[in-house]
Amino acid sequence: xxxxxxxxxxxxxxxxxxxxxxxxxxxxxxxxxxxxxxxxxxxxxxxxxxxxxxxxxxxxxxxxxxxxxxxxxxxxxxxxxxxxxxxxxxxx
Amino acid sequence: xxxxxxxxxxxxxxxxxxxxxxxxxxxxxxxxxxxxxxxxxxxxxxxxxxxxxxxxxxxxxxxxxxxxxxxxxxxxxxxxxxxxxxxxxxxxxxxxxxxxxxxxxxxxxxxxxxxxxxxxxxxxxxxxxxxxxxxxxxxxxxxxxxxxxxxxxxxxxxxxxxxxxxxxxxxxxxxxxxxxxxxxxxxxxxxxxxxxxxxxxxxxxxxxxxxxxxxxxxxxxxxxxxxxxxxxxxxxxxxxxxxxxxxxxxxxxxxxxx
Numbered sequence: 001x002x003x004x005x006x007x008x009x010x011x012x013x014x015x016x017x018x019x020x021x022x023x024x025x026x027x028x029x030x031x032x033x034x035x036x037x038x039x040x041x042x043x044x045x046x047x048x049x050x051x052x053x054x055x056x057x058x059x060x061x062x063x064x065x066x067x068x069x070x071x072x073x074x075x076x077x078x079x080x081x082x083x084x085x086x087x088x089x090x091x092x
Numbered sequence: 093x094x095x096x097x098x099x100x101x102x103x104x105x106x107x108x109x110x111x112x113x114x115x116x117x118x119x120x121x122x123x124x125x126x127x128x129x130x131x132x133x134x135x136x137x138x139x140x141x142x143x144x145x146x147x148x149x150x151x152x153x154x155x156x157x158x159x160x161x162x163x164x165x166x167x168x169x170x171x172x173x174x175x176x177x178x179x180x181x182x183x184x185x186x187x188x189x190x191x192x193x194x195x196x197x198x199x200x201x202x203x204x205x206x207x208x209x210x211x212x213x214x215x216x217x218x219x220x221x222x223x224x225x226x227x228x229x230x231x232x233x234x235x236x237x238x239x240x241x242x243x244x245x246x247x248x249x250x251x252x253x254x255x256x257x258x259x260x261x262x263x264x265x266x267x268x269x270x271x272x273x274x275x276x277x278x279x280x281x282x283x284x285x286x287x288x289x290x291x292x293x294x295x296x297x298x299x300x301x302x303x304x305x306x307x308x309x310x311x312x313x314x315x316x317x318x319x320x321x322x323x324x325x326x327x328x329x330x331x332x333x334x335x336x337x338x339x340x341x342x343x344x345x346x347x348x349x350x
Contacts, residue, residue: 004254007210007262009217060220063228063251072262 002064003051007072010062011055021068024050028080037077044080048073121242122229125249129222132256136215139263143211146270147204153280154197160190160289172322180322184315190289193280200273207266214259221252 001018004010013021024047031039048070058064071080164187171180225248232244283289 004258006258007214007265009213060217061224063221063224063248065247065250065254069254069258072265074265 002066004066004069005048005051006069010058010066011051013055017054032080040077119233121245129252136259140211143208143266150197150201150277153277157190157194161187169322172326181319184318188315211262214262218255218259221255225252
């Protein structure tokens with residue numbers, strides 16, 4: 001699976017890693033949904049670190065699209081709430 | 093994946109398909125996409141240049157504030173040596189404000205440097221993808237039937253479109269940050285224009301409006317502490333204390349006990 005960290009680049013992850021990624025992402029989403037702003041940076045940090053550590057960077061000239069695009073590392077809790085959930089840019 | 097990543101992916105895909113929907117003929121789509129990509133790359137370069145300009149402006153303000161801090165410190169010492177405590181306090185209050193601004197500017201310059209680095213990396217990736225797309229588009233034109241070409245184009249354009257959307261997002265974040273910084277930098281410029289960090293010996297008699305505002309801004313205990321420290325270093329300005337000079341030169345060395 002190809003994952004993009006917004007503002008950083010694309011990484012290829014194995015299927016097993018992708019499954020673990022799902023859990024980590026649920027943690028991040030849970031902090032947003034329950035308004036736990038203090039836990040957000042750590043949860044997002046853990047998610048992005050996992051991708052960087054376990055993923056293989058895609059070459060710059062690759063034209064492949066990503067299956068998942070993750071928020072940038074400096075995304076704030078407010079941005080996450082506004083852009084990535086609920087009444088986001090695109091309605092559910 | 094239905095979480096944050098899923099939503100962002102949806103947003104980006106929508107942007108990419110919007111870009112592709114505009115042309116119907118595959119060859120036209122290819123050339124149109126490529127042309128759009130090259131345009132976008134130019135915009136990215138302009139955006140990076142704006143970030144660099146904003147950074148330079150902040151750095152110039154930093155160096156001018158640094159000079160003010162040195163000057164005000166010197167003048168405060170001279171005032172203490174001359175026994176003019178009020179003047180020394182005014183100088184220290186202003187120095188305090190200038191130092192606080194300096195710290196904030198320093199943080200902002202560091203942030204802008206990070207933004208600049210990220211944008212430059214992103215631009216490099218976008219350039220590599222556009223070049224790759226250019227090669228691929230000629231292959232598609234030459235080798236595939238119209239129907240098949242459409243599919244290949246979408247595939248190839250997705251990679252570029254996604255990178256573009258990503259650079260766009262990074263650019264927007266950088267612009268938002270520089271806007272905030274500009275407001276802050278303008279506030280510092282206003283203080284400078286009002287003569288806040290100028291020569292305190294040029295002050296008229298009595299307390300003016302700027303002084304009252306600065307007193308509110310500066311942290312009084314810090315000023316009190318620094319003043320006490322200076323007094324203990326210099327003494328209370330006995331005989332032979334130097335006159336307050338208006339320039340940057342330090343007080344005559346012989347008068348300093350420290």
